Amino acid sequence: MNESTNAALPKVVDRAIWQVELDALRIREKAHTREGDAIAAARRRLPMVEVDATIRLVGPDGPVSLLDAFEGRRQLIAYFHMWHDDHPAAEQCAGCAFYNGQVRERSYLHTCDATYATFCYGPYEQSVRYRDSMGWDVPWYSVRDSAEALLAGRQVGVFYLVCYLREGDRVFETYWTTGRGVEALDNNYALLDRTVYGRQEPWEDSPAGWPQH
Template structure:
């Protein structure tokens, strides 16, 4: 007996043997899920590809470049199409894109496999680059304002696209949007393993399990993307020149 019982919104308390038995039963399902994911990845590698304009115009820190240039000489390019609200301040830029883009930082592992990662922003370079600097992103950042409509091909509003090049030709091999871009967000993978999950209203939660967050899952705090607050506290200006 204890004078400090656990509240009803927490998981049931059991002995280690009981916990281990239930954990091992769940592990069987987890392994099946992993194998199913491997099979889907194998099917993804067998998709056909579609040629895109290698000369699609982009703007980078040194001025006009092309989609082919964004490969940085590697064979593959992973590109995230970042939404943009032209003329709006940093606080009103896309919280979802900020949530995703802020979690992809260390690129050396991708580079070691011949893959380049870049953000292709759908807004003008000068203004959007100010946002990149405000957020502290150090990954390649380009404006795809002129070519976004062609490259997105009616998809979006945001997109994670995968390209391969053969000489001076570029092909799109895979693309995903919606929850598919969660591949960029280890935050979600970690929260999915916790007792309280993502704290979003759509989740299947045990009865009485506390959910203290709004439907956006904590991507916005006090009216602006959550990741922006640390930058403001660090003294960084969110003036985008608007």
């Protein structure tokens, strides 16, 4: 049964024309990939800054040090999760839930000597119940009393993705990002960017009539 949705559609061409246009786009895609590789290479060459390895976090067994959060591995990737005191799960940060909730299978990170953990601004007992209610199992720590020391002048309460390196008993911060930089945690956007309607967000450059929610 043929059914029209009256939705805006791309123009229809034969396969040969379609392939020519796709091949032209592929040149730009490959250039974008190579530029991403070059940026990652530059990121690996950034200097680093030492962080106090004894900064206290709160985990399932009580206070621990930043060094303990590495779980014996050399690298630590920490997501700073926003928190609204005494609000139910449905009223917590939707963006943090969207990003942080996607980091589920971590075995490959572990083979690369990297630990992923959540540093939540909320109190441990309350915020870990939220984690459990969401069905997540990521290592979870409260940085309620240590966020200012960890962020060293950056705004407390904002979500960040921060990378650390351990050298013996010393800890160094090697990279941090916020805003759209945390899209590294997500696969939904990367997949939707390859579809005809994209992310369907108002800021996107889409043809007139494309769905935007």
